[in-house]
Amino acid sequence: MRYLLSVLLVGLFSFQKPTPKPNILIIYADDLGYGDVSAYKKGTLPTPNIDKLANGGIRFTNGYATSATCTPSRFALLTGKYPWKTEGTKVLPGDAPLLIDTTSMTLPKMLKKAGYQTGVVGKWHLGLGNGALDWNKSITFSPNDIGFDYSYIMAATNDRVPTVFVENRKVVGLEAADPIYVNYKQNFEGEPTAITNPELMTKLKWHFGHNFSVTNGVPRIGYMKGGKSALWVDEDMADIFFGRAKAFIDNHQPSKTGKPFFLYYALHEPHVPRVPHARFVGKSGMGPRGDAILEADWCVGEIIKKLEKDGLLENTLVIFSSDNGPVLDDGYYDDAAEKLGNHTPAGGLRGGKYSLYEAGTRVPFITYWKGKIKPAVSDAMLCQLDFASSFAQLIGAESYSTDSQNLLNVMLGKSKQGRANLVLEASGRLAFREGNFVMIPPYKGSAVSKEEGIELGNSSEYQLYDLSKDLAQKNNLAKQFPQKIEEMKASMKKIAGNKVKFD
Known part of the structure; x- marks a missing residue:
């Protein structure tokens, strides 16, 4: 009897319709x-x-x-x-x-x-x-x-x-x-x-x-x-x-x-x-x-x-x-x-x-x-x-x-473990976010767009910001943490290869 019940249950579940794709x-x-x-x-x-x-x-x-x-x-x-x-x-x-x-x-x-x-x-x-x-x-x-x-x-x-x-x-x-x-x-x-x-x-x-x-x-x-x-x-x-x-x-x-x-x-x-x-x-x-x-x-x-x-x-x-x-x-x-x-x-x-x-x-x-x-x-x-x-x-x-x-x-809200890093792009220029830090390599060009009046991120120096403390990106930490810059350059290079050039 127990065997028959098991067979019936297996059969019942095997004929259930699969969950429809959303x-x-x-x-x-x-x-x-x-x-x-x-x-x-x-x-x-x-x-x-x-x-x-x-x-x-x-x-x-x-x-x-x-x-x-x-x-x-x-x-x-x-x-x-x-x-x-x-x-x-x-x-x-x-x-x-x-x-x-x-x-x-x-x-x-x-x-x-x-x-x-x-x-x-x-x-x-x-x-x-x-x-x-x-x-x-x-x-x-x-x-x-x-x-x-x-x-x-x-x-x-x-x-x-x-x-x-x-x-x-x-x-x-x-x-x-x-x-x-x-x-x-x-x-x-x-x-x-x-x-x-x-x-x-x-x-x-x-x-x-x-x-x-x-x-x-x-x-x-x-x-x-x-x-x-x-x-x-x-x-x-x-x-x-x-x-x-x-x-x-x-x-x-x-x-x-x-x-x-x-x-x-x-x-x-x-x-x-x-x-x-x-x-x-x-x-x-x-x-x-x-x-x-x-x-x-x-x-x-x-x-x-x-x-x-x-x-x-x-x-x-x-x-x-x-x-x-x-x-x-x-x-x-x-x-x-x-x-x-x-x-x-x-x-x-x-x-x-x-x-x-x-x-x-x-x-x-x-x-x-x-x-x-x-x-x-x-x-x-x-x-x-x-x-x-x-x-x-x-x-x-x-x-x-x-x-x-x-x-x-x-x-779906089942995890809060997102990306570890991400390469960001603006008009062919690349930046790199890893953890709470974002690094912008040096780029030539105007700091502010002529027509729109928007800060473009161009600078003759490296820029490093800790977004957990400085979401407005006011405090450039590049000179304080040169080792962090080197670490992020290495990580970015693994992803971007020759698409990014440093120094």
Whole structure:
């Protein structure tokens, strides 16, 4: 009888359905600073919807993007590789070819191989085509070639032409009778620019750099001609992207397809040009940048409401972060600095976008999974680079990246043992964090960026900071602890090899 009971129990458990793989949603803000999320208790701008994720999940105080600019950070997130190891991982022009090798393994490819339905909606800025892109034809090198089943993206970034959306391989709304042309070297004959026709700038005026073609009353980088039917309206961008993200969830319901989904929802806020919807204009009291952050917060709230309404929150891992730190004046006159008030986008950190100091790469980083992650604040160090190995562990796959670390237990709140070290990057320059210390080697160049007014981290001397005591990086300890410098140089060299040069 006992034997029979044992057999029955074994049979019962053997026929139990395996635990379904969770959906994964990455919400990725653009130029959002460490102090721009009110849950971090640094700034004065309220972000109630992002705060709900932070207060209901894990708010990381040592969460990093790999880089202080967007293209390399996005490259690292999707490939699991340090971006500075690959040539060309800089801020790309709008006509750049696809940066990610279509033959290499990527995060969406790994998830797709494991049975996931994969989608990307929003900002891309990782290049399209193969270097000779005709926007009027099917795009042969796109997000769909690196593992995404569905893509609805802006062609590059919102301050660069062409100002159109691309769905899978086609420019949305483009008419054959009005083709679109793009050139980053010279203008098309007879086409107006912000210089020749300043009256066209009805919504924003350029401060530096953004003085080429003007669309929707906003001057951009690069020249564009035609494609009038396909041009976006900046004010509608958040609604359009959310609508496409919502539709992706509707069309890929696990209950209908039997498959989980991965959605990379890449917000465009608060990147310049900041032209939020009328619903948000004037609401922050901080001008367009503050209003754009409120718009981003609304997007977060709406996508979470969608998951909750569809009964998906209990089986969806949600991650919220940003591609790099904050910048106020990034090429347009929009009162971002003048109307800042007491708000602190960098949250007391030094530097900002483009900087090797902490504000360049230390960003809001939140993990949320209703019923699976207990609310907490974690000081563990982790990086967006680590999604590759951590998600591999989550879904029972083999990690393909040696740069990425499996920190799934850290993301789920089961451990506070994060990374031991991390190489950080800003415009090709590298810094190194190990434990509580960060070292910045000597670099030539201006200490402060001319246009943005941000401390870049360049110095003729080594810089060493103990972040456990000096988060603002005011006290350079390099001369006090030369041995620590040597130790960190040796550790950094093991990772970066000839990509970093000392002395």
